[in-house]
Amino acid sequence: MNKIYIDTTNYELIIKDNETYFLESNKDIINLNIIVEENINSKVIYMVKDSNINLSLELKENSNLTINTLGINSGISSLITLEKNTNLRFIESIISMVDTINKIKINHLGWSSKSTYINNGINLGNNKFYFEVDGVITKDAKESFLEEDSLIINIGDGDSKIIPNLIVDNHDVVANHAAFIGNFKNEDIWYLESRGISKDEIEKILINATLLKGVEEKDNFMNFLENNKWR
Amino acid sequence: MEIELKNLEVKVEDKSVLKDFNLKIHEGEIHAIMGPNGVGKSTLSKVIMGYPNYKVVNGDILVDGNSILNLEINERSKLGIFLVYQNPIAIDGVSFREVIKASVDSGKSLYDFVKDLESNADKLEMDKKNLHRDFNVGFSGGERKKNEILWLLMLKPKFIILDELDSGLDVDSLKVVTDTLNKYLEENPKTSLMIITHYTRILDYLKPEFVHMVKDGKIIQSGDFKLAKLIEKFGYNQTFDINEEIINE
Numbered sequence: 001m002n003k004i005y006i007d008t009t010n011y012e013l014i015i016k017d018n019e020t021y022f023l024e025s026n027k028d029i030i031n032l033n034i035i036v037e038e039n040i041n042s043k044v045i046y047m048v049k050d051s052n053i054n055l056s057l058e059l060k061e062n063s064n065l066t067i068n069t070l071g072i073n074s075g076i077s078s079l080i081t082l083e084k085n086t087n088l089r090f091i092e093s094i095i096s097m098v099d100t101i102n103k104i105k106i107n108h109l110g111w112s113s114k115s116t117y118i119n120n121g122i123n124l125g126n127n128k129f130y131f132e133v134d135g136v137i138t139k140d141a142k143e144s145f146l147e148e149d150s151l152i153i154n155i156g157d158g159d160s161k162i163i164p165n166l167i168v169d170n171h172d173v174v175a176n177h178a179a180f181i182g183n184f185k186n187e188d189i190w191y192l193e194s195r196g197i198s199k200d201e202i203e204k205i206l207i208n209a210t211l212l213k214g215v216e217e218k219d220n221f222m223n224f225l226e227n228n229k230w231r
Numbered sequence: 232m233e234i235e236l237k238n239l240e241v242k243v244e245d246k247s248v249l250k251d252f253n254l255k256i257h258e259g260e261i262h263a264i265m266g267p268n269g270v271g272k273s274t275l276s277k278v279i280m281g282y283p284n285y286k287v288v289n290g291d292i293l294v295d296g297n298s299i300l301n302l303e304i305n306e307r308s309k310l311g312i313f314l315v316y317q318n319p320i321a322i323d324g325v326s327f328r329e330v331i332k333a334s335v336d337s338g339k340s341l342y343d344f345v346k347d348l349e350s351n352a353d354k355l356e357m358d359k360k361n362l363h364r365d366f367n368v369g370f371s372g373g374e375r376k377k378n379e380i381l382w383l384l385m386l387k388p389k390f391i392i393l394d395e396l397d398s399g400l401d402v403d404s405l406k407v408v409t410d411t412l413n414k415y416l417e418e419n420p421k422t423s424l425m426i427i428t429h430y431t432r433i434l435d436y437l438k439p440e441f442v443h444m445v446k447d448g449k450i451i452q453s454g455d456f457k458l459a460k461l462i463e464k465f466g467y468n469q470t471f472d473i474n475e476e477i478i479n480e
Contacts, residue, residue: 187320188322190283190304191316192334193308194280194308196305196309196386205329206322209323209325211324213323214323215324218324
């Protein structure tokens with residue numbers, strides 16, 4: 001695993017090998033440019049606190065990338081481009097008690113490109129928490145697949161919004177979107193209470209579960225959450 | 232643990248689901264509650280557990296002589312009440328082991344906890360890899376029931392409610408689970424058990440001393456194990472004289 005600590009505002013990562021990259025940073029604003037070269041199969045894990053990230057992500061032909069991001073009080077705006085025969089699995093988890101606007105644009109430029117974009121958010125306070133997700137499939141991107149799944153758990157009285165757009169310019173594609181804003185299910189809370197677990201502990205379990213859903217490297221995320229108090 | 236339901240009336244969204252329900256279970260006793268679908272059997276389990284959407288409008292629930300109506304769900308659990316759910320939930324993103332850990336004595340070291348958990352998993356012939364999987368996600372109905380019993384063994388309750396334990400369990404798993412429960416009851420002779428079921432199959436393994444037939448939210452007949460056999464043979468549409476068989480169709 002390649003560990004990189006980003007301590008500059010502008011950082012470029014060009015991935016040329018089939019490795020896992022583990023990124024952390026502490027800057028208020030970070031402009032991060034990631035390029036995955038042709039025929040590369042890679043993974044990126046990115047954890048950040050109290051930052052605004054502008055991510056530019058480019059997948060070259062026949063490349064495959066899994067990216068898991070965890071943000072604490074952080075907004076992540078992403079501009080993603082997918083060339084021919086690429087596969088992106090992007091899981092973004094954000095917990096915040098400050099105003100957080102996450103803008104994501106996924107451009108399918110090439111034939112048979114595939115993207116699965118899952119964003120799970122926890123809005124802790126009375127703040128704004130938005131996911132604005134644009135999925136674009138261009139005319140040249142036939143036989144492409146685009147899936148967006150957005151969820152925000154509103155724990156306080158915050159203003160949470162999910163604004164999805166699918167802009168599709170080819171008939172021979174699959175594109176879908178799902179969105180949920182709400183609180184944890186009472187049935188889940190009562191079930192855990194019936195095993196003697198306190199309400200505070202249940203909230204912690206369900207928050208962790210939301211942020212770790214679908215994430216492969218759970219231990220890294222767990223440690224980051226434990227070591228960085230979010231309340 | 233002794234538990235008593237006294238003249239209990241329960242409403243859900245203004246609809247009466249239990250009426251004038253009376254039952255006393257002494258320490259170490261095994262009772263079976265039998266009835267067709269929709270007569271209030273599962274309601275009973277949720278009411279004892281303290282689910283807030285089930286409103287007790289009359290009567291009381293006493294544990295060792297003290298009312299528990301003002302206790303929260305987790306406080307009832309800490310008293311020693313354990314409900315084995317008919318359909319346990321699943322939680323994506325957090326492992327079974329982590330969730331159980333949050334419920335056990337915080338004074339226990341991680342080493343002792345893991346040792347205890349794995350030894351109990353062995354009793355239930357469980358694959359230990361499942362302890363690290365997301366909580367009940369992708370598990371079969373039978374595996375979820377085994378997870379419930381594993382959690383029971385970790386919490387060592389004094390009053391156990393089994394809500395349709397045998398649904399989803401194949402014959403071999405049912406035997407493993409009921410053997411484990413019987414051993415637990417043998418080692419903890421003051422623990423009492425309430426079995427909620429449609430069918431008598433599970434009763435052949437757990438052998439209740441008392442059987443109660445429920446209809447329209449109340450007990451309409453009580454008896455010994457023979458009552459369960461009569462229900463199995465003739466159904467729920469009549470009451471029985473234990474010696475004369477059917478007395479009231």
